[in-house]
Amino acid sequence: MSDELAQQVTTIAQQARAASYALATAPTAQKNAALEHLATLLPAASERLIAANKLDLDAAEANGLTAAQIDRLTLTPERLDHLAESVRQVAALPDPVGAALETTTRPNGLVIEKRRVPIGVIGIIYEARPNVTIDCAILCLKSGNAAILRGGKEIFHTNTAFAALLAEALAAADLPAEAIQLIPTTDRAALNTLLKLDELIHCIIPRGGEGLIRFVAQNSTIPVIKHYTGVCCIYLDKAADPTLASAITVNAKTQRPGVCNAAEQLLVHADVAATLLPQVASALIEAGVELVADGRAAAILSTANLPHGIASDEDLRAEFLALKMAVRIVDSVDDAIAQINRDSSGHSESIITTDAATAARFQAAVDSSAVFWNASTRFNDGFEFGFGAEIGISTDRLHARGPMGLPELCSYKYVVTGTGQTRG
Amino acid sequence: MSDELAQQVTTIAQQARAASYALATAPTAQKNAALEHLATLLPAASERLIAANKLDLDAAEANGLTAAQIDRLTLTPERLDHLAESVRQVAALPDPVGAALETTTRPNGLVIEKRRVPIGVIGIIYEARPNVTIDCAILCLKSGNAAILRGGKEIFHTNTAFAALLAEALAAADLPAEAIQLIPTTDRAALNTLLKLDELIHCIIPRGGEGLIRFVAQNSTIPVIKHYTGVCCIYLDKAADPTLASAITVNAKTQRPGVCNAAEQLLVHADVAATLLPQVASALIEAGVELVADGRAAAILSTANLPHGIASDEDLRAEFLALKMAVRIVDSVDDAIAQINRDSSGHSESIITTDAATAARFQAAVDSSAVFWNASTRFNDGFEFGFGAEIGISTDRLHARGPMGLPELCSYKYVVTGTGQTRG
Structure with missing residues (x-):
């Protein structure tokens, strides 16, 4: 890569670090003023934003993206209103900075006070969803962190327009515009430079597909908080309430199958499988779910005349992100635990049982x-847990885990x- | 490297992961039983341990290590008693695992309980101090983590003897011996394999010199918690009490100059420097400290006839780890803050002032x-903060900061x- 590009990225990081000091001690009211200003700007600047977005949409069409992909890229006045509303919601949340977490004498x-402070400078590496630009920027701002944003090439024009708005909102609140910066190129070489600036950037959060996250984790000397997707399991214990078992399994599998906390794997206790599995499987099939089963589960489904495939080894640790579910029989709660710890991705699992001791185990x-x-x-999910906002669901164990x-x-x-x- | 060695290291990590599940739910009494057994074994096995240690000491002598280095490697019956005592102290500490950190409905x-759990498998990469082997092993055990230890070649025989003892203590408490394992080679290739096993090992803690820590940080795909040493600053405000200023500066600089929380840099407010600096400098010089000064500080020290050198640019951000201190004049508390944020290592700083608003700023x-x-x-320091034990002082911001x-x-x-x- 050119030295010039490396220098440009380094300068952005230096400016972000300088801005991070101002942001770390900025009063809540000042940060909220920037957010409120942004919430006003988003609908006010909708023409500009939608014009910039059109350049990305034209390129997307020319590059043969699918209709679903193009829809995800698209800004509309309604979506901008929705974004503005989420900015106002973050402004309304309590400021996490400065809280005394513990005080001992x-x-x-x-007198030792453990005080919550911003991390410093956070790099967000993401792909093609324009709302991520605003979501991540406002969460970093509210938590007193400087942000460096590096989005995908598919939304480069949209992001550039957003970045101008963010700078305007910061300036209006007398905060340094360098507190939120966009890397002005999607050149991979610039990303590689960024990921090595461990003296200036304190944390990288990649948002997107597994390939992107793995690339970032393998090439960064900066700590990375990873947000991999989930291979989530439901275990129906021998003491499961059948009605709950069906309702929860169908909800976890089908309510939104394409997200990380949707269930992919169903484990059923052998003692009750002969009656419970057909009941739950019928409900899943009725909801449009394709089942793939291990040998024992397949035998039960066959006896019950329920359609199913045979699960491959890959199926038994797959993240389908679709209306498909793998089913297996286990011999005990400890067997379920061992199989889940081996085959799940450690994201979200649930036991259905009326037995409190088994649930506790x-x-x-x-x-x-x-x-669960x-x-x-x-x-x-951060909203469901009452956090008011979330930057993602960490699949790491260090620093932050879960929402x-x-x-x-x-x-x-x-x-x-x-x-x-x-x-x- | 040989495939065989890579396979051996991978097997160790797989066994550690398996053991980590048992350890995660092991009752406090069981973990403490292993610790108590170890405390008994350490003096009981002193002959074995000291014989193994002698092999390392002979090699150290043959390799021309300094007397101080050899002293650090040396085990004696007294040092083993001291180690046993520290094992008993960790056994007596509260078990951190299982605590409900927050519960919300x-x-x-x-009902959502945020529950403290072990990290999983922790790799400790360290150099030549044999007590690190025991200290890290017992802290990991008490916190329910499986440990993989990779010490330096200078203490390989000692570590091998310790590892056998640790396995014996675990087995006596009916815990898997694989919960604490030593990498049975100091081959750098084995370390490189280890640092890439991010599916099995959840955290790496390097303990040792900056070179080792940088090597680990740059070559690991596993999150690393870094324990770099410290460039610590004392700022004497214009409202500093002169007696406190001298006492604290001398203590921070000289009480144990070779450690990370010793002070290296002295900043003095310009308004009071003409009288305060000579007073504090005299106390430092009397305590054997060599001073290197910036231009303005040098002029004051010259006027006061106090011996000093001229600080180079490197001196003004140096970690001397010796009876040497750099002195500079600053124009305000904000000037001090800016210089400290630029030149310190973000470890430990102190302001001396009677002005509460300035201290708060x-x-x-x-x-x-x-x-401070x-x-x-x-x-x-973890002990001074009342933690009872510490694995080090993190210079990172993610997961853990400070002791x-x-x-x-x-x-x-x-x-x-x-x-x-x-x-x-």
Whole structure:
């Protein structure tokens, strides 16, 4: 790559770091003023934004993107209103910065406050959804972090128009415009430079397909918080309530099959499978789900005259993101736990049972970001958890796990007050 | 490297992952039983351990290590007793695993518990201090994590003897011996394999010199929690109490100059420097400290006839780890903040002032893991903070910042209890 491009990316990161100091101590009212201004600008600038978006849509059509892909790229006045509303919602959320998380007084009189502070500079690497630009920018701003945005080439013109608006909103609130910057190229070389700037950027959050996330994780010297998608499991225990079992399984599988907290795998206890599986399978089939079964499950489905395929080894750890589900029989809750810990992606799992001890065992031993008892995996979500906003659902274990809201975009520091203490 | 070696390292990691599931739900009493057994074994096995240690000491002598280096490698019966005592102390600490960090009930009735859980499998990469083997192993065990230890070649025989003891202690408590494993080679190729096993190992903690930590950070696809050393600053405000200023600066600089929370840089407010700097400088010089000064500080020290050198640009961001300190004059607290945020390593800083508003401004704006007011930087330490144990002091912002005790070796998961909730 050209030295000039590398220098340009480095300068952006240096400016972001400088802006991050101002943002870290900016009062809540000032950050909210920028957000409120942005909420006003979004509909006001709709003509400009939609004109920029049209350049991306024309290119998308020329490049043969599918209608569904093009729809995801498209801005409309309604979608801009919806974005403005989400900006106002983030403005209304409590400011996570500055909270005293714990305060202790030591025997020598030192008062130690663990105080929540912004992380610093956050890089967001994403693909083609224009709302990610605004969502991530406003969450970083509210949590006092400078943001560097690097979106996909499919929405480059849209993002450039958004970036101008974001700078305008920041300036209107007397905050540095460099607090939110867009990398002004989608050149892969610029991304490679960015991912090595570990002295200036403190955290990278990739949003998009698994390929993008793996590329970022493998090429970054900056810590990456990964948001992989989910291979989520439902386990129907021998003490499952059949009505709950059907309702929850159908909801977790079909309510929105293309998202990470949708269920992909169904495990049924052998003792009750002969009656419970046909009942739940009928409900799934009625909801349009294609079933692929292991040997024992297939035998039960065949006896019940229910249509099904045979699950391949890949099916038994697949993320279908579609109306398809793999079914297997397990011999005990511990067997279910072992198979889930081996084959799931550690995202969201649920046990359906009336037996509290079995549920407790399952919830303790299943190593996933959220483990549900008698509820749908679809609830593993920042809004459903009451966070008010989320930047994604972390599949990592370090820093943040599961839904990431504003507090999860923060670090902490120790603020220690003494009266002259020295160490002996 | 040979495929065989790569396979061997992978097998160790697979066994560690399997053991981590058992450890994650192991009762406190069982983990403590292993620790108590280890505390008994350490002195009981002292002959074996000291014999193994002698092999390392002989090699160290043959390789021309310095007396100080050899001393750090050396095990004695007294040091083993001391290690056993630290094992007992960790056994006595509260178990961090399983605590409910927050519990909320949602409007739909879902009860969401954020529960502290072990991270999983932790890799510790370190150099030549044999106590690190035991310290890290017991902290991982108590926090329910499986540990993979990779120590330096200088203590390979000692570590091998320790590893056998650790396995014995685990087995005595009916815990899997694979919960704590030593990589049985110091071949760099084995380390490179280890650092890529991101499906099996969840966190790497490198302990040692900056070169080792950088190597690990740059070659790992596993998240790394870095423990770099510190360029720590003391700022003497215009409202500093002169007696406190001298006492704290001398303590922070000289009480143990070779450690990461020792002070390296002294900043003095211009308004009071003419009288305050000579006073503090005299105390430092009396304590054996060599001063290197910027232009303005040098002029004041010259006028006061106090010996000093001229600080180079490198000196003004140096970690001396010795009885040497750089001195500069600043024009305001904001000037001090800007210089500290630019030149420190973000580890530990202190302001000396009687002005509460200035202290608050400094503590809010300085971006370091611990920011002290009227106290020595030497207190940035897990034991001094009351954590009871520490695995190190993180210079990262993600996951853990500052002293890392047992809770910081944990992640969390959401345990959600419902009554049949589905998502609409």
